[in-house]
Amino acid sequence: MSVLLREVRPYGEDPTDVLLDGALIAAIGSGLDGDEVLDGGGCVLLPGLVDLHTHLREPGREDAETVASGSAAAALGGYTAVFAMPNTDPAADTAGVVEQIWRLGRECGLVDVVPIGAVTVGRAGAHLAELGAMADSAARVRVFSDDGSCVADPALMRRALEYVRAFDGVIAQHAEEPRLTEGAQLNEGVVSARLGLAGWPAAAEEAIIARDALLAGHVGSRLHVCHVSTAGSVEIIRWAKSKGWQVTAEVTPHHLALTDDLAESYDPVFKVNPPLRTAADVEALRDALADGTIDCVATDHAPHAAEDKESEWGAALPGMLGLQTALSVVVETMVLPGRLDWRGVASRLSETPARIGSLAAQGRPIAVGEPANLVLVDPAARWTVEPAVLASKSRNTPFAGRTLPGRVRATFLRGRATTRDGAVLTGASA
Amino acid sequence: MSRHLLSAGDLDRAAAVEILDTAERLDRALAGREVKKLPPLRGRTVVNLFYEDSTRTRTSFELAAKRLSADVVNFSAKGSSVSKGESLKDTALTLQAMGADAVVVRHSYSGAAHRLTRWVHGSVINAGDGTHEHPTQALLDAFTMRRRLRGGEGDLVGLRVAIVGDVLHSRVARSNVLLLSTLGATVTLVAPPTLLPVGVEAWPAATSFDLDGVLAGSDVVMMLRVQRERMSASYFPSAREYARRYGLDARRMAMLDGDAIVMHPGPMNRGMEIAAEVADDPKRSTIVEQVTNGVSVRMAVLYLLLGGMDA
Numbered sequence: 001m002s003v004l005l006r007e008v009r010p011y012g013e014d015p016t017d018v019l020l021d022g023a024l025i026a027a028i029g030s031g032l033d034g035d036e037v038l039d040g041g042g043c044v045l046l047p048g049l050v051d052l053h054t055h056l057r058e059p060g061r062e063d064a065e066t067v068a069s070g071s072a073a074a075a076l077g078g079y080t081a082v083f084a085m086p087n088t089d090p091a092a093d094t095a096g097v098v099e100q101i102w103r104l105g106r107e108c109g110l111v112d113v114v115p116i117g118a119v120t121v122g123r124a125g126a127h128l129a130e131l132g133a134m135a136d137s138a139a140r141v142r143v144f145s146d147d148g149s150c151v152a153d154p155a156l157m158r159r160a161l162e163y164v165r166a167f168d169g170v171i172a173q174h175a176e177e178p179r180l181t182e183g184a185q186l187n188e189g190v191v192s193a194r195l196g197l198a199g200w201p202a203a204a205e206e207a208i209i210a211r212d213a214l215l216a217g218h219v220g221s222r223l224h225v226c227h228v229s230t231a232g233s234v235e236i237i238r239w240a241k242s243k244g245w246q247v248t249a250e251v252t253p254h255h256l257a258l259t260d261d262l263a264e265s266y267d268p269v270f271k272v273n274p275p276l277r278t279a280a281d282v283e284a285l286r287d288a289l290a291d292g293t294i295d296c297v298a299t300d301h302a303p304h305a306a307e308d309k310e311s312e313w314g315a316a317l318p319g320m321l322g323l324q325t326a327l328s329v330v331v332e333t334m335v336l337p338g339r340l341d342w343r344g345v346a347s348r349l350s351e352t353p354a355r356i357g358s359l360a361a362q363g364r365p366i367a368v369g370e371p372a373n374l375v376l377v378d379p380a381a382r383w384t385v386e387p388a389v390l391a392s393k394s395r396n397t398p399f400a401g402r403t404l405p406g407r408v409r410a411t412f413l414r415g416r417a418t419t420r421d422g423a424v425l426t427g428a429s430a
Numbered sequence: 431m432s433r434h435l436l437s438a439g440d441l442d443r444a445a446a447v448e449i450l451d452t453a454e455r456l457d458r459a460l461a462g463r464e465v466k467k468l469p470p471l472r473g474r475t476v477v478n479l480f481y482e483d484s485t486r487t488r489t490s491f492e493l494a495a496k497r498l499s500a501d502v503v504n505f506s507a508k509g510s511s512v513s514k515g516e517s518l519k520d521t522a523l524t525l526q527a528m529g530a531d532a533v534v535v536r537h538s539y540s541g542a543a544h545r546l547t548r549w550v551h552g553s554v555i556n557a558g559d560g561t562h563e564h565p566t567q568a569l570l571d572a573f574t575m576r577r578r579l580r581g582g583e584g585d586l587v588g589l590r591v592a593i594v595g596d597v598l599h600s601r602v603a604r605s606n607v608l609l610l611s612t613l614g615a616t617v618t619l620v621a622p623p624t625l626l627p628v629g630v631e632a633w634p635a636a637t638s639f640d641l642d643g644v645l646a647g648s649d650v651v652m653m654l655r656v657q658r659e660r661m662s663a664s665y666f667p668s669a670r671e672y673a674r675r676y677g678l679d680a681r682r683m684a685m686l687d688g689d690a691i692v693m694h695p696g697p698m699n700r701g702m703e704i705a706a707e708v709a710d711d712p713k714r715s716t717i718v719e720q721v722t723n724g725v726s727v728r729m730a731v732l733y734l735l736l737g738g739m740d741a
Contacts, residue, residue: 185540193629196540196562196604201628266541310519312539314560 002026003415004034008045008376010366012342015042020372023414028368040376043409044342047350048080048373049327050362052143052172052250053226053298055319056082056113058104059097060089064394065303067104067113072391073301073323074111075418078375078408081112081354081362082301082323086123087148093118093129095137102139110418110426114357117141119151119160119171126153128160135167142358145172147226148273150208152178157212161221168358170222170248173212175233176274180204185314187260187275195263197313200275202230209233213240213247224356225249227300229274231284238293248356250298251285253329254320254398258282262398268309268316269396272302275318289348290339296353299326303394321397324390329399331379331406372415381407391424434554435731436543438565438609446612447585450573452730453723454582460497471500474736477530479521479546480557481507481537486696486721487557487567491534494728500736503530518542522549531736535559553735561599566731567695568605570724572613574716575650577723578691587614592644593635594620594676595654595703596665598627602695603654607635620644622676624665625656641676645685652693653678653704669702679705683714691716 002021009015010028019027019034051074057065067084074082084101086092092101098115105113117134121127123146134141144164151157151173160171181204186192188199209225213236216223225237228249240247254272259279262270270276288294302319309316330349334340340348354363364370384403387395411419418425432440441449460466476495478488488504495502505525518537525533532553535543540560547554558564575589576582591610597603597619610617611634618636619626626637638644645651656676658669666672673679678692686692692704692714700706709715 188628190629190632193627193632194604196560196601198561199628266544307517310517312518312537312545313541314539315518 001036002034003417004032004037005040005045005376006037008040008043010045011346012044012379018045018366020412020415023372025366025368025370025372028366038410044377044379045366046342046346046375046377047363047366048375048411048413049078049349050353050357050359051079051082051299051301051323051326052224052296052353052357053147053300054082054084054323055087055302056084056101057303058088058101061305064305065392067101068108069391069393070301070303070323071105071108071110071113072424075411075413075424076391076408076422077323077325078327078377078411079111079323080373080375080411080413081114081359083114083116083143083357085145085147086116086118091118091123092116093121093123095130095133098134098139098141099137110424111413112359112362114359115139115141116143116145116147116172119144119146120156123149125149125151125156128156128163131160131164131169132167135169142167142169143172143224144169145174145226147172147174150174150176150178154211154215158215158219161216161223162219165221170224170356172224172226173208174226175205175208175212177204177207180207185271186263187277189260189278191260191263195266197263202232202277205230205274206232206236210236213237213245216247217243217245222246222248227252227255227274227298228285228294229255229277229281231281234284234288234293238288241293248295249293250296250353251289251294252300253297253322253326256282256285256289256333257329258398263313266313268311268313269320269398269400271313271316271318272320273318286333286339289334290344295356296348297326297330298353299323303392304396305394309396319396321390321392321394323392325385325397325399325404327377327408328383328404328406332404335379336405372412374412376409378407378409379405383407433735434547435565435735436547436554436556437563438568438605438612441609441612443585443612443614446569446572446609449569449727449730449734450576451583452734453573453726456729456733457726466497467499468497469499470733471495471498471736474500474531475529476500476502476532476534476732477525478502478504479525479533479535480505481542482558484536484558487536490721490724491557491728493725495732497725498729498732500732518545519549522546526550532732555731555735558601560601562601563605564601565605565609566724566728567602568609569731570720570727571606571652571693571695572609573723573727574693574720575691578716579649579689585613586610589615589650590618590648591615591650591652592618592620592648593652593654594641594678596625596656596660597621597630597654598625600654606652607633611635618644618648620676622666641682642685645682646687649687649690650693651678651686651690655695655697655699656703658699658702673702677703677705678708680707683708683711686714690714693717693720695720
């Protein structure tokens with residue numbers, strides 16, 4: 001069964017027809033025909049998006065999200081692969097747990113669910129987890145992180161960076177010096193001072209990034225920096241890259257779009273870790289994503305049950321939904337202002353994260369013979385974010401009520417449509 | 431006046447002066463009465479929702495409401511469902527269902543009073559939220575300054591106020607900076623650099639690390655409580671060093687101008703931020719007066735928020 005995407009614009013460039021046959025792109029050109037025809041109407045065709053930073057909450061908090069509900073949200077957001085963070089209960093720190101998550105993803109079949117393994121046992125920051133066993137498991141783990149917690153011990157971080165070189169792994173660091181952020185609630189600055197919320201200083205992020213960049217350079221390992229949020233972090237990463245060290249970094253859509261003054265409502269939907277920062281930080285992050293200092297966009301999709309958000313700011317859990325709004329936020333903050341073209345979007349949301357995460361069949365070029373992992377985007381369509389209709393089991397989007405540009409028309413995983421016009425397609429082929 | 435009192439920043443100069451004037455009026459209306467009660471809030475229910483122990487603030491609000499003939503319910507964290515882990519939202523919905531006209535809330539989390547307004551229909555009065563604000567404390571402080579130094583009327587234009595101590599963790603300081611600057615006073619915050627928040631430069635106040643340098647030019651010196659626990663987090667090395675550099679003792683009191691007053695929101699750490707002879711000084715100390723004025727100011731706030739009849 002073949003599918004013809006008629007009049008689509010790969011990377012936003014000239015319109016053409018793209019024929020998918022089986023799991024591959026079979027032909028690109030004009031005058032093609034297929035068993036089923038989807039009229040692209042000039043929509044933009046991109047490689048399927050890849051998220052290096054997703055929280056699927058399974059096992060442990062299935063009331064907030066499951067592999068199935070998170071996969072649906074991902075597919076609707078244009079993703080064909082997501083990396084699942086290991087801060088589950090139990091933590092994904094053994095081959096058994098990562099294989100369980102990987103298998104749940106396969107059974108669901110909407111996106112490739114790639115588990116990230118914990119760096120330390122129980123993410124407690126004391127002893128290395130069996131990283132090799134997770135790498136050798138069916139889940140083939142290559143990215144390791146204690147996300148939610150920082151690998152704060154410098155000696156342990158050094159060993160982790162060194163150890164994963166044996167299987168081309170990468171440590172994705174949640175950069176947060178814990179002693180500088182005890183009780184921290186909000187970016188430390190004018191807004192936190194006024195609101196009486198304990199400050200989360202930029203230096204707590206930047207100090208760890210600087211330290212880890214030095215360590216990665218020293219031992220020749222790969223370091224990936226999660227959710228970069230400050231202008232100072234950008235400068236440090238730029239410096240580390242200028243040294244030729246293997247340092248990559250991600251930024252979240254919310255740090256590209258939102259600032260700390262949103263906390264004035266004390267609505268914990270705006271509570272996130274690292275916290276929302278200032279307008280100057282947002283500006284620096286957009287520049288860095290445009291010039292490649294920051295390599296990719298990752299959602300840090302963090303579903304939370306209502307009772308963990310409908311509370312006092314200080315009692316609420318940090319985190320925001322992201323999978324279904326990420327592409328639109330990037331269109332709004334980067335594409336429409338002319339800071340990133342669609343080739344750039346493909347690079348930052350698909351090709352580069354796939355490369356960092358060592359996913360060979362994702363983030364591939366739109367070319368004959370390549371895997372048909374694709375997303376079709378209507379760049380002109382605008383839509384209003386309604387929390388109640390998102391596919392996630394949780395509702396904690398900071399973009400509720402906002403009208404955003406760019407709508408996913410269809411997502412294809414290995415040639416099969418997983419979503420069409422906002423509906424998830426399960427089982428049947430396109 | 432709007433429906434809630436969450437921040438001293440909610441008040442413009444006219445609204446603040448109206449509260450202070452109303453407090454004076456209510457005070458005069460009660461003076462000399464054998465039965466200290468006025469009728470305007472008869473049939474109204476005021477709930478004191480206290481998640482932190484604060485006998486003085488709760489008692490002050492309770493007296494204020496009772497003197498206006500409101501029914502008062504004390505809902506404290508101890509001995510209620512709150513200690514069983516009920517959420518603020520569920521507690522709020524319960525109070526709402528019981529028909530509270532006003533909720534006076536004290537909470538250890540900044541912003542708790544703001545959150546409460548989402549779940550109750552009645553007025554919410556912030557009686558102290560975490561390290562954020564305590565607006566009725568600022569109002570009673572302004573009331574006390576106005577009585578002592580401005581003849582009990584008008585605003586505070588030209589008044590020079592030093593606020594000394596743990597500004598970083600102080601809701602009293604935040605509310606006072608906002609209210610006093612609205613009323614035209616000039617505020618200087620005095621503290622070791624560790625106890626001033628990053629971002630304080632955006633406040634309508636000057637800052638100084640040198641108490642001796644500020645005292646001579648101050649009409650009001652407000653001492654803030656400094657918790658001894660701050661030592662263990664290295665905000666300062668020892669209680670003795672803190673007292674020496676930032677405590678108000680007799681030597682420093684002697685540096686004050688003729689009519690200058692010394693204030694403290696209580697509870698005091700005698701010997702730490704304030705020496706006993708300063709706290710008890712009959713001429714300068716207004717500490718006991720502040721407590722009395724607190725009841726009048728809270729009566730005014732309840733009266734204006736709940737729109738009682740003319741007193």
